[in-house]
Amino acid sequence: MGVNETAKLALLLRSISSNTICSGFISQSAISFKVALLRRKQMTMQLYELSSKNDCRFSPYCWRTRLALKHKQLTYEIIHIRFSDKAAVAFYSQERFPVLRDGDKVISDSWNIALYLESNYPNKPNLFNGHAGRSLTNFLNGWVDQILHPSLIPIIIADILNNVDPIYENYFIESRMARFGKHPKEMQNRNTANMQNFENAARALRASLKNKPFLTGDRPAYADYIVFGAFVWYTLLAILTY
Numbered sequence: 001m002g003v004n005e006t007a008k009l010a011l012l013l014r015s016i017s018s019n020t021i022c023s024g025f026i027s028q029s030a031i032s033f034k035v036a037l038l039r040r041k042q043m044t045m046q047l048y049e050l051s052s053k054n055d056c057r058f059s060p061y062c063w064r065t066r067l068a069l070k071h072k073q074l075t076y077e078i079i080h081i082r083f084s085d086k087a088a089v090a091f092y093s094q095e096r097f098p099v100l101r102d103g104d105k106v107i108s109d110s111w112n113i114a115l116y117l118e119s120n121y122p123n124k125p126n127l128f129n130g131h132a133g134r135s136l137t138n139f140l141n142g143w144v145d146q147i148l149h150p151s152l153i154p155i156i157i158a159d160i161l162n163n164v165d166p167i168y169e170n171y172f173i174e175s176r177m178a179r180f181g182k183h184p185k186e187m188q189n190r191n192t193a194n195m196q197n198f199e200n201a202a203r204a205l206r207a208s209l210k211n212k213p214f215l216t217g218d219r220p221a222y223a224d225y226i227v228f229g230a231f232v233w234y235t236l237l238a239i240l241t242y
C-alpha cells in the first residue's frame, strides 16, 4: 500500500470509532453501562461476525456488512462467532459469515445482505448509487473475491492460523487443507512472486484512486467497503504478526 492508501485506510478506521476492531488497538469508547443497555433495547438487527484470538475481527466479508450497516445508519448488535462455533448459530445451517438477522429474516452472504439492505431500507443513504452503480459494484465484488483475495491468501494464510483461537486451530488447518490442498504454514510464502501478484492486483485500485478519495468519488459507498475489507484483513494481520 502506498502512503495515500494507508492514510485513507486510517481515516476510514477512525470513522468507525464506535465499534471494536481489535481489542488493544481501537477499543470501544467509555460508553456507560446505562447507555449501552438503552442502545441494546433499540437494536433490531443482529450481525453475526467472525472473531478470532484476542477478539480480533479481520474477516473481510464481515467488514463489508458492518460498513454497509453503518452507511445505512441502521442500529445493530454484533454477535461474535469463533471459527466452527456452530452452537451459536443453530438457527442457521451455513458456516460462513457474515449472517444478518433482521426480525424473523436471516440473510447470509455479504453481497445478498447488501442487496437486502438496499431494497428494504430505501430511504436510508444509498449503497450503490443506482442500478448502474449496483451492476459495477457487483463486478467489483467478484473481482475482489476472485483476484484480490486469492492474491492475498498465500501471503497471509499462516498469519490467520496464528490468530485463530487455539481450540479452533485444527478445524482451520483441516478446512484449509481441504480447500487449498496444503497446510497453511506450507502455503504461506512472502516471496517476490507472491508479493508481486498482490501488487499487480492492487495496481488497478491505485490507478482508480489517483484523482479521487474513494472508488465511488467524493464519498465512500459499498464498492469502497468491499476493497476496505481486503485491506483491513491484510493490515490487521500484519499489525498482529510483524
Ligand SMILES: N[C@@H](CCC(=O)N[C@@H](CS)C(=O)NCC(=O)O)C(=O)O
Binding pocket: 050, 059, 060, 061, 062, 083, 084, 095, 096, 097, 098, 108, 109, 110, 111, 175
Ligand atoms: N461469499 C461469502 C463468503 C463468506 C466467508 O467466506 N466468510 C468466512 C470469513 S472471512 C467464514 O465465515 N469462514 C468460516 C469458516 O471457514 O469456517 C460472503 O460474501 O459473505
